[in-house]
Amino acid sequence: MAEEVMNNKQIILKHYVEGYPKESDMEFKNNNVKLNVPEGSNVVVLKNLYLSCDPYMRSRMSKLEGSYVQSFTPGSLITGYGVAKVLKSGDSNFQEGDLVWGMTGWEEYSIVTATQSALFKIHDKNVPLSYYTGILGMPGMTAYVGFYEICSPKKGETVFVSAASGAVGQLVGQFAKMSGCYVVGSAGTKEKVDLLKNKFGFDEAFNYKEEKDLVAALKRYFPNGIDIYFENVGGKMLDAVLVNMKLRGRIAVCGMISQYNLEKTEGVHNLFCLITKRIRMEGFLVSDHYHLYPKYLEMIIPHIKGGNVVYVEGIAEGLENAPKALVGLFYGRNVGKQVVEVSHE
Numbered sequence: 001m002a003e004e005v006m007n008n009k010q011i012i013l014k015h016y017v018e019g020y021p022k023e024s025d026m027e028f029k030n031n032n033v034k035l036n037v038p039e040g041s042n043v044v045v046l047k048n049l050y051l052s053c054d055p056y057m058r059s060r061m062s063k064l065e066g067s068y069v070q071s072f073t074p075g076s077l078i079t080g081y082g083v084a085k086v087l088k089s090g091d092s093n094f095q096e097g098d099l100v101w102g103m104t105g106w107e108e109y110s111i112v113t114a115t116q117s118a119l120f121k122i123h124d125k126n127v128p129l130s131y132y133t134g135i136l137g138m139p140g141m142t143a144y145v146g147f148y149e150i151c152s153p154k155k156g157e158t159v160f161v162s163a164a165s166g167a168v169g170q171l172v173g174q175f176a177k178m179s180g181c182y183v184v185g186s187a188g189t190k191e192k193v194d195l196l197k198n199k200f201g202f203d204e205a206f207n208y209k210e211e212k213d214l215v216a217a218l219k220r221y222f223p224n225g226i227d228i229y230f231e232n233v234g235g236k237m238l239d240a241v242l243v244n245m246k247l248r249g250r251i252a253v254c255g256m257i258s259q260y261n262l263e264k265t266e267g268v269h270n271l272f273c274l275i276t277k278r279i280r281m282e283g284f285l286v287s288d289h290y291h292l293y294p295k296y297l298e299m300i301i302p303h304i305k306g307g308n309v310v311y312v313e314g315i316a317e318g319l320e321n322a323p324k325a326l327v328g329l330f331y332g333r334n335v336g337k338q339v340v341e342v343s344h345e
Contacts, residue, residue, distance in 0.1 A: 008033040009319050011106035013072045017061040020261045020330055025061065026078065026323040033109050035087060042091040044119065046084035046100070046110045051319075052133035053326045053338040054080060054167070058260045068285055078106040082342075083122070083132045099125065101132040106322055108342060120293065127304055134167050134337035135300065135311045142286040143171035144296045146252035149289065150282050151228045155180035158222055160241065163232035163257060164205065165192040165312075167337035172230045173202045174309050181228070184221045186237070188332040195335065199310060214240035225249070234259045235266040242270040245277050253283040261330055312336030 012027045037043045056069065057080055064071045072078055082104040086094050091114045094100065102119035104110045112119070122132055134140060146168075147153065159176040161169045164185025173196065176183040184204045185196045196205035204221050211217040218226070218240055225246035231238060234256025241251070259265045274281060303309040314334050316325040322340045329338055 004035045005032050006035055006109060007031075009108050011078050011319065011322050012076065013061060013074055013078050015074045016063050016071075017058075018263065021058060021061055021327050023323040023327055026326075028320050028323075033107075033111070035109060035111070037088045037090040040090070042113055042115070043089075044086055044091055044094050044100075044112055044114050044117075045088040046104055046112060047087050048082050048084045048104055048108060048110060048342045049099075049344070050083040050130045050133050051104070051106055051322060051340040051342060052081040052137065052139075053322070053329055053334070053340065054138070055255055055257045055260065055329055057326060058330060079103060080106065081133055081138050083129050083137075084110065094119065094121065098122075099129065101137050106319070108319065118287070118290065124297075124301055127301070130313055130315060130339050130341070131304075131311065133339050134313060135171060135304065135309070136297070138286055139167035139337060140171060140300060141289065141293060141296055142254060143168045143175060144300070145286055145289045145292065146230060146254050146284060147172050147175045147228075149292070150252040150284055151230070151250045153179045153181055153228060157181045157227035158225065158246075159183040159228045159230070160218065160222065160226045161185045161202075161230045161232070162208075162237050162241075163187070163255075164196050164202065165200075165335060166232065168254060169230065169232055170196075170200050170312060170336060171309070173200050176228075177201050177203075178303075178308070186233075192332075192335060195312065199312065208237065215243050218244040228252075230254060231256070233257055235268070239268050239270050242268070242273040242279070245273060245279050247277050249277060249279045251279060251281040253281060257330070313339050315339045315341050317341050 008031050010029050014027050017025050035045050060072045083101045086098040099122040100119045103117040159181045161172045163169050165187045173183050185202045186208045193205045196202040229241045229251045231253045232255045235258040319342050
């Protein structure tokens with residue numbers, strides 16, 4: 001069989017990044033790729049349709065030691081979650097024409113093994129495909145696991161969500177309301193605050209940039225304390241939350257975006273509250289919980305189709321705009337889930 005060679009546009013990391021990432025830290029390149037499956041292999045050839053921009057990708061742009069993810073290699077392809085179409089497959093679980101989501105390359109075509117990329121076949125196509133980078137993919141599972149599995153909400157409890165208008169936070173707030181909780185979110189612009197209250201149904205929301213005293217701000221919204229905190233920010237916000245937690249409160253530690261671009265991370269000074277208030281604070285990796293994905297789909301898809309859960313995306317068109325879209329996460333430019341559309345199906 002003749003080899004099929006295609007032009008393949010790619011996004012390459014130029015060098016390790018210090019401080020806030022810049023578009024110039026990445027490079028748009030054209031390379032050729034052979035779209036062939038070696039005989040007897042479980043290789044899958046993908047045409048990428050949507051790519052996900054996620055905060056954890058920033059840490060992979062630095063040299064990591066002992067982390068749960070490997071650093072990107074300078075001069076090599078950036079990788080992340082995406083939605084793709086199977087062009088060829090040596091894996092019996094995937095057939096030509098299947099739609100999948102999982103780990104893929106920031107490029108037009110990717111050649112992967114299904115096990116390494118943790119590919120999930122997309123069965124329900126009556127929702128936007130881009131949702132599988134968000135509410136029906138890793139961010140959705142993150143919100144589900146962190147809120148329901150770790151925080152174990154009870155009706156009537158109080159919930160605070162930081163970075164609440166992002167891909168994960170917007171869902172946590174809606175899950176909290178579905179559970180009969182009182183929920184407040186923080187965000188960095190008036191537009192996002194309005195979105196939290198008017199689109200996502202948060203009881204209250206505030207712009208953390210306008211608050212000189214975060215401890216006082218949280219006391220204003222939670223005069224009797226916080227039962228559940230979904231942690232996306234870290235630093236000063238976490239410090240203020242600890243003082244405002246109730247006895248036996250729960251904190252799910254999802255991310256700490258305020259710390260990712262700092263050469264020296266901020267200290268947290270109120271950790272003694274964990275003892276005095278008997279707080280349970282637990283970090284988690286969504287990849288440890290993907291066995292719950294079928295259960296999550298059973299729960300969430302009817303809510304999406306019934307209009308009970310809403311989801312906001314920002315879609316950047318074209319692979320060449322992926323660096324700008326990713327960098328925008330760390331300046332608060334995105335509203336909702338940031339997605340890059342590489343190709344129409």
